[in-house]
Amino acid sequence: MRPVAPVEPPDAAELASIRAVLAAVQPVADRTMAQFHALMFLRHPELRAVFPAAMDEQRQLLFRALQECVRHGDDPAALRAHLVPLGRRHHTYGALPGYYASAEECLVQALARYGGDAWDERAEAAWRRLLALVSRLLVEGLEETRATPAWWQAEVVGHRQAADDVAVLTLRPDQAYPYRAGQYAAVETPWWPRVWRPYSFGSAPRADGLLTLHVKAVPAGWVSNALVHRARPGDVLRLGPAEGGMTVNHSSGENLLCLGGGTGIGPIAALVEEVAAHGPGGRRVEVFYGARRAAGLYRLPELRELAVRHPWLTVRAVLSEGGGADGTPAGELPDVVARYAPWHGYAAYLSGPEAMVRAGAAALRRCGMPADAVRHDLAGD
Numbered sequence: 462m463r464p465v466a467p468v469e470p471p472d473a474a475e476l477a478s479i480r481a482v483l484a485a486v487q488p489v490a491d492r493t494m495a496q497f498h499a500l501m502f503l504r505h506p507e508l509r510a511v512f513p514a515a516m517d518e519q520r521q522l523l524f525r526a527l528q529e530c531v532r533h534g535d536d537p538a539a540l541r542a543h544l545v546p547l548g549r550r551h552h553t554y555g556a557l558p559g560y561y562a563s564a565e566e567c568l569v570q571a572l573a574r575y576g577g578d579a580w581d582e583r584a585e586a587a588w589r590r591l592l593a594l595v596s597r598l599l600v601e602g603l604e605e606t607r608a609t610p611a612w613w614q615a616e617v618v619g620h621r622q623a624a625d626d627v628a629v630l631t632l633r634p635d636q637a638y639p640y641r642a643g644q645y646a647a648v649e650t651p652w653w654p655r656v657w658r659p660y661s662f663g664s665a666p667r668a669d670g671l672l673t674l675h676v677k678a679v680p681a682g683w684v685s686n687a688l689v690h691r692a693r694p695g696d697v698l699r700l701g702p703a704e705g706g707m708t709v710n711h712s713s714g715e716n717l718l719c720l721g722g723g724t725g726i727g728p729i730a731a732l733v734e735e736v737a738a739h740g741p742g743g744r745r746v747e748v749f750y751g752a753r754r755a756a757g758l759y760r761l762p763e764l765r766e767l768a769v770r771h772p773w774l775t776v777r778a779v780l781s782e783g784g785g786a787d788g789t790p791a792g793e794l795p796d797v798v799a800r801y802a803p804w805h806g807y808a809a810y811l812s813g814p815e816a817m818v819r820a821g822a823a824a825l826r827r828c829g830m831p832a833d834a835v836r837h838d839l840a841g842d
């Protein structure tokens with residue numbers, strides 16, 4: 462790749478005027494983002510086809526992404542950690558490097574229209590600097606994926622109900638699909654074109670190349686309900702490339718503390734399978750598996766069987782709505798895990814509902830676990 466000149470992040474004064482504009486447009490964020498999309502689609506009509514029919518969610522996502530960029534505007538490392546993976550995802554959505562310069566221009570015009578008194582020459586220069594940096598990092602992510610397919614087609618070859626509103630889907634990708642235990646992929650169903658949602662792989666890579674997803678239908682959720690209640694063998698989904706850094710470093714030998722809530726047990730079980738296949742190398746693996754009620758612990762028999770076979774593995778179930786008759790502890794997963802502290806020498810892997818993951822990460826930090834030993838795939842940390 463040809464070398465590109467670095468873009469300096471905005472300085473403190475520039476960030477102040479960037480923030481003033483963001484505050485001014487916040488009450489009309491939806492209109493501002495709609496203006497941006499309208500300008501983009503005028504310049505690049507072909508782009509409309511890569512967005513979903515309903516654009517309200519896109520406007521919210523875009524404004525939230527802008528807020529994140531401004532929040533980390535003076536921290537290039539944080540911007541990089543946030544934007545390079547997003548640029549990789551843009552490859553799946555059909556973005557081309559040439560779109561980003563247009564996007565900068567259209568965003569400047571939309572902000573100028575709604576930025577009120579906060580918009581002046583200085584603000585414009587500051588925004589242009591920030592957006593140039595943002596584009597640079599997104600394009601970097603996009604370029605990294607050049608050799609990778611933008612998406613795979615995957616046929617549903619198995620679909621079974623595993624618990625209330627939870628389905629396990631077995632998929633056969635149309636070509637070899639590389640991934641590691643603990644990773645996830647953006648998934649699109651035929652019923653909601655161009656609406657992509659991330660789902661984790663529920664097992665480590667298999668010799669037969671099949672993939673599994675464990676999906677819980679959430680109230681009024683578009684994609685999850687389609688996957689749980691509508692998908693059947695023969696249906697074809699699209700999958701983006703594998704993403705996420707919640708993978709095991711087999712050369713580190715660190716012990717693993719794994720928290721899986723609900724379908725979040727999928728990537729945790731995958732990690733356990735990978736350690737079993739690779740060999741534990743002297744490490745211990747402690748799994749805490751949480752659900753509201755016992756019926757939600759649908760992978761417990763399978764995990765307990767693994768624990769019987771592998772002395773390095775301990776599996777504990779936790780129920781938030783009253784403990785089980787068999788002595789399963791009651792409580793929220795993060796609180797129960799904290800009771801077993803200290804966790805020196807462990808790296809933590811957390812997966813499940815966002816509130817559980819954030820509470821779990823905070824509880825482990827309070828137990829003295831260093832930030833880089835607490836791993837999960839939620840944005841914003």
Ligand SMILES: Cc1cc2nc3c(=O)[nH]c(=O)nc-3n(C[C@H](O)[C@H](O)[C@H](O)COP(=O)(O)OP(=O)(O)OC[C@H]3O[C@@H](n4cnc5c(N)ncnc54)[C@H](O)[C@@H]3O)c2cc1C
Pocket residue numbers: 645658659660661662674675676677678679680681682683684685686724725727814838839
């Ligand atoms: C890295 C990552 C991995 C993920 N892996 C999995 C996985 O393996 N299995 C899985 O089932 N999900 C997983 N998710 C969640 C998944 O991506 C979707 O967010 C979820 O399925 C809802 O999408 P939807 O289109 O059905 O709902 P949306 O249409 O996005 O939401 C519809 C409504 O439901 C609400 N809602 C959204 N999520 C929830 C929720 N969890 N509980 C209650 N209400 C909610 C929304 O606020 C909204 O009002 C993962 C998320 C991330 C970030």
